[in-house]
Amino acid sequence: MRLTRFTDLALRVLMRLAVADEGDREAPPTTREVAETMRVPYTHTAKVVARLQHLGLVEARRGRGGGLALTPAGRRASVGGLVRELEGPGDVVECEGAVPCPLNSACRLRGALRRAQEAFYASLDPVTVADLVTSPTGPLLIGLTGGRRTDG
Numbered sequence: 001m002r003l004t005r006f007t008d009l010a011l012r013v014l015m016r017l018a019v020a021d022e023g024d025r026e027a028p029p030t031t032r033e034v035a036e037t038m039r040v041p042y043t044h045t046a047k048v049v050a051r052l053q054h055l056g057l058v059e060a061r062r063g064r065g066g067g068l069a070l071t072p073a074g075r076r077a078s079v080g081g082l083v084r085e086l087e088g089p090g091d092v093v094e095c096e097g098a099v100p101c102p103l104n105s106a107c108r109l110r111g112a113l114r115r116a117q118e119a120f121y122a123s124l125d126p127v128t129v130a131d132l133v134t135s136p137t138g139p140l141l142i143g144l145t146g147g148r149r150t151d152g
Protein backbone atom coordinates (compact mmCIF):
# COMPACT_ATOMS: atom_id res chain seq x y z
CA MET A 1 0.00 0.00 0.00
CA ARG A 2 1.21 3.47 -0.79
CA LEU A 3 0.03 6.58 1.03
CA THR A 4 -0.87 9.75 -0.83
CA ARG A 5 1.48 12.69 -0.48
CA PHE A 6 -1.27 14.49 1.44
CA THR A 7 -1.42 11.76 4.11
CA ASP A 8 2.36 11.53 4.31
CA LEU A 9 2.64 15.28 4.82
CA ALA A 10 -0.19 15.30 7.37
CA LEU A 11 1.61 12.69 9.47
CA ARG A 12 4.88 14.61 9.24
CA VAL A 13 3.15 17.88 10.22
CA LEU A 14 1.63 16.17 13.25
CA MET A 15 5.03 14.78 14.19
CA ARG A 16 6.60 18.22 13.84
CA LEU A 17 3.95 19.75 16.06
CA ALA A 18 4.32 16.96 18.61
CA VAL A 19 7.82 18.23 19.38
CA ALA A 20 6.94 21.94 19.27
CA ASP A 21 7.62 23.78 22.50
CA GLU A 22 4.29 25.26 23.51
CA GLY A 23 5.42 26.32 26.97
CA ASP A 24 8.67 28.05 26.03
CA ARG A 25 9.24 31.75 25.31
CA GLU A 26 9.45 30.83 21.64
CA ALA A 27 6.25 31.21 19.65
CA PRO A 28 4.64 28.04 18.33
CA PRO A 29 5.70 27.26 14.76
CA THR A 30 3.79 28.82 11.89
CA THR A 31 2.55 26.95 8.85
CA ARG A 32 5.41 28.50 6.86
CA GLU A 33 8.01 27.34 9.41
CA VAL A 34 6.59 23.82 9.40
CA ALA A 35 6.66 23.78 5.59
CA GLU A 36 10.30 24.89 5.60
CA THR A 37 11.28 22.28 8.20
CA MET A 38 9.52 19.52 6.24
CA ARG A 39 10.92 20.88 2.93
CA VAL A 40 7.54 21.00 1.22
CA PRO A 41 5.64 23.85 -0.47
CA TYR A 42 3.78 26.21 1.83
CA THR A 43 0.54 25.84 -0.15
CA HIS A 44 0.50 22.06 0.35
CA THR A 45 1.24 22.48 4.04
CA ALA A 46 -1.53 25.05 4.43
CA LYS A 47 -4.07 22.63 2.91
CA VAL A 48 -2.92 19.86 5.24
CA VAL A 49 -3.08 22.14 8.29
CA ALA A 50 -6.62 23.21 7.34
CA ARG A 51 -7.71 19.56 7.16
CA LEU A 52 -6.02 18.71 10.46
CA GLN A 53 -7.77 21.70 12.06
CA HIS A 54 -11.10 20.49 10.71
CA LEU A 55 -10.41 17.09 12.30
CA GLY A 56 -9.67 18.78 15.66
CA LEU A 57 -6.04 17.63 15.72
CA VAL A 58 -4.35 20.99 15.25
CA GLU A 59 -5.13 24.42 16.61
CA ALA A 60 -4.02 27.52 14.72
CA ARG A 61 -3.76 30.90 16.40
CA ARG A 62 -3.31 34.11 14.45
CA GLY A 63 -1.38 37.21 15.34
CA ARG A 64 1.51 37.88 17.67
CA GLY A 65 2.35 34.76 19.62
CA GLY A 66 0.21 32.73 17.27
CA GLY A 67 1.13 29.60 15.43
CA LEU A 68 0.22 25.95 15.28
CA ALA A 69 -0.25 23.59 18.18
CA LEU A 70 -1.16 19.95 18.43
CA THR A 71 -4.35 19.42 20.42
CA PRO A 72 -4.54 16.70 23.08
CA ALA A 73 -6.69 14.71 20.63
CA GLY A 74 -3.97 15.15 18.02
CA ARG A 75 -1.32 13.80 20.38
CA ARG A 76 -3.47 10.73 21.20
CA ALA A 77 -4.67 10.15 17.64
CA SER A 78 -4.23 6.67 16.22
CA VAL A 79 -2.04 6.59 13.13
CA GLY A 80 -4.27 3.87 11.66
CA GLY A 81 -7.36 6.00 12.20
CA LEU A 82 -5.65 9.03 10.69
CA VAL A 83 -4.53 7.13 7.62
CA ARG A 84 -8.05 5.71 7.13
CA GLU A 85 -9.55 9.19 7.44
CA LEU A 86 -7.04 10.95 5.21
CA GLU A 87 -6.86 8.26 2.53
CA GLY A 88 -10.64 7.95 2.42
CA PRO A 89 -12.63 4.94 1.33
CA GLY A 90 -11.48 2.91 -1.59
CA ASP A 91 -9.76 -0.22 -2.69
CA VAL A 92 -6.07 -0.71 -3.34
CA VAL A 93 -6.89 -1.36 -6.99
CA GLU A 94 -9.53 0.27 -9.14
CA CYS A 95 -11.84 -2.52 -10.26
CA GLU A 96 -14.73 -0.36 -11.40
CA GLY A 97 -12.97 2.56 -13.09
CA ALA A 98 -13.59 4.03 -16.52
CA VAL A 99 -12.88 0.59 -17.96
CA PRO A 100 -14.18 -1.96 -15.43
CA CYS A 101 -12.11 -5.07 -14.92
CA PRO A 102 -13.61 -8.06 -16.78
CA LEU A 103 -12.87 -10.27 -13.75
CA ASN A 104 -14.85 -8.06 -11.38
CA SER A 105 -17.84 -10.38 -10.91
CA ALA A 106 -15.73 -13.39 -9.88
CA CYS A 107 -12.43 -11.92 -8.71
CA ARG A 108 -10.79 -13.14 -5.53
CA LEU A 109 -7.93 -10.66 -5.75
CA ARG A 110 -10.07 -7.67 -4.72
CA GLY A 111 -11.11 -9.33 -1.45
CA ALA A 112 -7.56 -10.43 -0.68
CA LEU A 113 -6.27 -6.91 -1.28
CA ARG A 114 -9.03 -5.41 0.86
CA ARG A 115 -8.08 -7.75 3.74
CA ALA A 116 -4.41 -6.82 3.31
CA GLN A 117 -5.31 -3.12 3.34
CA GLU A 118 -7.27 -3.55 6.57
CA ALA A 119 -4.37 -5.50 8.12
CA PHE A 120 -2.10 -2.58 7.20
CA TYR A 121 -4.41 -0.11 8.94
CA ALA A 122 -4.90 -2.44 11.92
CA SER A 123 -1.14 -2.65 12.42
CA LEU A 124 -1.09 1.16 12.69
CA ASP A 125 -4.11 1.44 15.01
CA PRO A 126 -2.19 1.10 18.30
CA VAL A 127 0.45 3.64 17.24
CA THR A 128 -0.27 7.23 18.31
CA VAL A 129 1.17 10.50 17.07
CA ALA A 130 3.00 10.79 20.40
CA ASP A 131 4.56 7.37 19.78
CA LEU A 132 5.95 8.57 16.46
CA VAL A 133 8.21 11.13 18.10
CA THR A 134 9.92 8.95 20.66
CA SER A 135 13.65 8.42 20.22
CA PRO A 136 15.29 8.46 17.73
CA THR A 137 12.72 10.45 15.72
CA GLY A 138 11.91 13.10 18.33
CA PRO A 139 15.52 14.15 18.88
CA LEU A 140 16.06 14.35 15.11
CA LEU A 141 12.97 16.57 14.74
CA ILE A 142 14.14 18.72 17.64
CA GLY A 143 17.43 19.23 15.82
CA LEU A 144 15.58 20.25 12.66
CA THR A 145 13.44 22.73 14.57
CA GLY A 146 16.20 24.47 16.49
CA GLY A 147 15.90 22.58 19.76
CA ARG A 148 12.39 23.49 20.86
CA ARG A 149 10.29 20.69 22.38
CA THR A 150 7.37 19.94 24.68
CA ASP A 151 7.20 17.07 27.09
CA GLY A 152 5.02 14.28 26.17
